Amino acid sequence: MAKNSLVLGGTPGSHNPPSAMAQRLAIQFHFDAEQQAKLTEILKPSDAWRAEIEGLVGEFLPDPAAVVIATIEACATRFLRNKVRRVSKKDQKAYLEQLAFHTQALLDMFLQFSPIDGTIADPFRFMEKAGKAKADDRRSVDYRSEMMSHLTTLNLFGRFRLQQNVVPLADEAEEEKAKRRTEYPRFVLIADLLAAYKRITGREVTAHATKDRLGARQVSSAVEFITVALPPIMKAARLKSVVDDQTARNEIADVKRLWDAGQHPEYAYAIPAWGSRASG
Structure with missing residues (x-):
């Protein structure tokens, strides 16, 4: 050999x-x-x-x-x-753009009342029923509120990073510098x-x-x-x-x-x- x-x-x-x-x-x-x-x-x-x-x-x-x-x-x-492989700034920017776009779309969808609410297509109604089977007394509106909170956080994170032009914070600089080499x-x-x-x-x-x-x-x-x-x-x-x-x-x-x-x-x-x- x-x-x-x-x-x-x-x-x-x-x-x-x-x-x-x-x-x-x-x-x-x-x-x-x-x-x-x-x-x-x-x-x-x-x-x-x-x-x-x-x-x-x-x-x-x-x-x-x-x-x-x-x-x-x-x-x-x-x-x-x-x-x-290295993780380029271009790749990170593309991911953040998708994150911001899709979370915003979900927020817009969940913010408005819909004929779907309360039907079998309503995910929050399903979560309420599944929770009750486990002795969780949260209502569908509670699950909706929690989901909206998570989506808002992700959306703001994506927008913040994009507004900063995907520049790392001070404590992230060395790690990012290595990964972008x-x-x-x-x-x-x-x-x-x-x-x-x-x-x-x-x-x-x-x-x-x-x-x-x-x-x-x-x-x-x-x-x-x-x-x-x-x-x-x-x-x-x-x-x-x-x-x-x-x-x-x-x-x-x-x-x-x-x-x-x-x-x-x-x-x-x-x-x-x-x-x-x-x-x-």
Whole structure:
């Protein structure tokens, strides 16, 4: 099997295309031998991480170096499978316009008395009957009032964001800046790699990249890690991406800022709304 490649599933000799699930599961990323050697040199497992792995697999504990590589390859595989994308201001504006339009239409419909009220097509009458079956004594007018309150809140929210030209508030700025990045998927991958680095080594992630007076390269192990791990993954994704020391340093600093604010971009694979999540 070739290294640094996507392995796509399918039945040998079959003309039937694999299912979407089979195609997804068949995507597996592998570093080549040279890259694996560099990564295991950088990622020295902490005693706590070794104990955690041993607790999971017991007496069947494999070579820790192999687990290290498998952990980082899992980050690459998540990136290649999930296809997270940036959320542009244009997309957000289109959604808010629909939100404002449709909530306003419902408000207009519910505000006026209608021949439908009290018939089997009346949703609030149905809610009243369903509530009484559960010992809820609210009337249809109460349900209507509650629904109107929710719709009004949503409508005002949509209008407010549109009037602000979809500009984030101060406490939302960093998160929105990350999600609107042109290379947002790559940023999520870097955050995932750094989270794995932190779990394995037990060390804090630092962003340091300079040269001494003689021009010799001096970088933190996290910068070294990203410059080794990221390029082959991006190549497998067929994405052109420059990952020099300064680029890695800047990306790491951005991730750290979000972590410090309690926001975790690496959760984007499972939780699109990754902002303000507790540290995992």
